[in-house]
Amino acid sequence: MPSLPGAIAPFEITPEAHWRNRREILCGLGAGAALLAAGPSAAASRWDVSEAPNSWEDITSYNNFYEFGTDKADPARLAGGLVTKPWTVRIDGLVERPGNWALEDILKGMPIEERIYRFRCVEAWSMVVPWNGFELRRLLDRVGVKSGARYVAFETLVRPSEMPGQRRRILDWPYREGLRLDEAMHPLTLLATGIYGRDLPNQNGAPIRLVVPWKYGFKSIKSIVRITLTDRQPPTTWSQQNPREYGFYANVNPEVDHPRWSQATERRIGGGLFARRQPTLPFNGYAEHVAGLYAGMDLRKFF
Secondary structure, three states: OOOOOOOOHHHHHOOOHHHHHHHHHHHHHOOOOHHHHHHOOOOOOOOOOOOOOOHHHHHHOOOOOOHHHHHHHHHHHHHHHHHOOOHHHHHHEOOOOOOOEEEEHHHHOOOOOEEEEEEEOOOOEEEEEEEEEEEHHHHHHHOOOOOOOOOOEEEOOOOOOOOOOHHHHOOOOOEEEEEEEEOOOOOOOOEEEEEEEEEEOHOOOOOOOOOOOOOHHOOOOOOEEEEEEEOOOOOOOOHHHHHOOOOOOOOOOOOOEOOOOOOEEEEEEEOOOOOOEEEHHHHHHHHHHHHHHOOOOOOOOOO
């Protein structure tokens, strides 16, 4: 695969076999000093799934990022020109300390950890990704959430000169997403800054993106430039674009089919069109951790 401008060279990427071996060795040590010395991606998280992660090639070549085009290969082909340094995230709304936060200031003191999460595409595909990042709740605690806040809204960068998909009215830019505050504060919810122990490639949402592993991937908004705490459910791009097919919650529910395809089974990306299908798990396999957030809700209505 040709190198993109600003892309990570293949020799700079930790080989996957070495990366997995390092995790296994350090998990057996149980020594905090050894884990700190090894840096992110060294220690297994209690949230990790047991499946082996997809390859770097799988993760970085099959992407939905309409800011660069609608084909799954467009982001890897066209995202190399996106400038991600410096980067600022505006945090506003119902917070004690609103303002424009430089990404390097956000990251100061943040415990960056590595987690292996299932990641679910709405078209009945899935992959397993080794993310590097920090819990969103740590940032929200830092800025101070006011008592009236009930939701967290997010916006993606708008820069048509570097994001060619934005030169067309494919969607109503900027891309918007949102979570309930309790979803945002759940320890599974990450702000990711890397994969495989390296910085996020542009096509994967550099330099900072959301990862909500029990929801469909389109909830995990990329290249975030604004986070707003609000008392009202925020508008979200796909629920506005096509409310019949996409709701606000976007929880993985195999009992509710997409109007154009079944969600009952899935195929792992990287296995080809003839990859073995496997049953889709409720909440993408995280039900024991998150089902309580939706107790008493009709998940066929609030999809």
